[in-house]
Amino acid sequence: MNLTDRVDLHCHTYFSDGELSPQAVAEEAKRVGLRAVAITDHDTMEGLSELTPVPGLEIVPGIERKAEWGGDEIHILGYDCDWEILRRSPSLERDRNERNEALIEKLRSDGIDVSMEELMSLKKGIVGRPHIALLLVRKGYFSTVSEAFDAWLGNGRPYYVPITRRTVPEVAEELRRAGGKIVLAHPLQYEFSEGYRLEELVELCAGSGFHGMEVFYSNYTEAQSASLGKLAERFDLCPTAGSDFHGSRRPDRVVGGASGPYALLEALRAKERP
Ligand code: AMP
Numbered sequence: 001m002n003l004t005d006r007v008d009l010h011c012h013t014y015f016s017d018g019e020l021s022p023q024a025v026a027e028e029a030k031r032v033g034l035r036a037v038a039i040t041d042h043d044t045m046e047g048l049s050e051l052t053p054v055p056g057l058e059i060v061p062g063i064e065r066k067a068e069w070g071g072d073e074i075h076i077l078g079y080d081c082d083w084e085i086l087r088r089s090p091s092l093e094r095d096r097n098e099r100n101e102a103l104i105e106k107l108r109s110d111g112i113d114v115s116m117e118e119l120m121s122l123k124k125g126i127v128g129r130p131h132i133a134l135l136l137v138r139k140g141y142f143s144t145v146s147e148a149f150d151a152w153l154g155n156g157r158p159y160y161v162p163i164t165r166r167t168v169p170e171v172a173e174e175l176r177r178a179g180g181k182i183v184l185a186h187p188l189q190y191e192f193s194e195g196y197r198l199e200e201l202v203e204l205c206a207g208s209g210f211h212g213m214e215v216f217y218s219n220y221t222e223a224q225s226a227s228l229g230k231l232a233e234r235f236d237l238c239p240t241a242g243s244d245f246h247g248s249r250r251p252d253r254v255v256g257g258a259s260g261p262y263a264l265l266e267a268l269r270a271k272e273r274p
């Protein structure tokens with residue numbers, strides 16, 4: 001497909017669980033011919049600060065947050081947020097601090113030589129399990145970060161400590177306060193524990209001040225996107241498009257692999273919510 005004048009509003013970098021640097025993602029977006037690409041790492045916008053401009057390509061600042069809905073995990077995209085405001089949100093700062101302290105304390109109580117001071121000295125911004133894993137590697141407990149996850153820190157492993165999950169309206173409010181546009185990510189990816197409740201979720205999102213919903217996504221068929229488009233329209237949400245690129249580990253999701261016209265981005269930015 002000719003991607004001139006098109007946008008991909010969902011890409012990850014190595015600032016979260018993606019493979020490439022933000023610069024490499026931008027170069028790839030330019031190579032495939034996109035007009036704009038959004039960097040949407042999990043829980044951080046720090047990747048944006050190390051980007052140098054790529055001529056002819058617009059970089060849209062973004063973030064992807066997780067929220068809780070009736071026991072299920074929902075993903076929410078935020079665009080054009082002020083990171084200095086957003087990073088101080090309780091769900092990023094306070095919940096993560098509490099979780100990091102609990103995790104370090106759990107390790108220390110088993111005689112493992114790590115401290116909060118050492119952990120925080122690794123990073124100025126958002127500190128999560130990848131940094132704890134890195135600290136364990138530096139201290140010689142493991143030779144790689146992924147070994148530390150597999151043995152100790154991964155879900156269901158002995159030092160897994162869950163992080164408090166905020167509700168959908170709470171996460172939306174934090175993004176709104178940071179001046180962002182709020183978008184429900186990949187609506188067909190959720191595993192609802194109590195029956196299929198997508199309409200109910202979209203209604204909650206619309207009522208929580210969301211501006212849009214991801215209608216075009218890697219591997220969604222035309223029929224799926226058409227039906228999501230109708231749902232978005234019914235709840236007055238702007239349709240958006242994103243590949244959810246992570247790198248070569250997920251070869252079915254490539255930069256520009258899901259895209260929409262630039263006008264989608266303009267409509268999202270112009271969308272006002274009460
Ligand atoms: P957190 O948000 O602090 O719970 O950390 C989640 C992050 O840890 C993810 O975004 C991944 O980057 C990383 N992660 C999760 N599982 C693994 C794993 N098995 N190996 C390496 N990194 C992982």
Ligand code: FE
Nearest residue numbers: 012017042246
């Ligand atoms: Fe991810």
Ligand code: FE
Nearest residue numbers: 064075185186
């Ligand atoms: Fe997601």
Ligand code: ZN
Nearest residue numbers: 010012064244
């Ligand atoms: Zn994503």
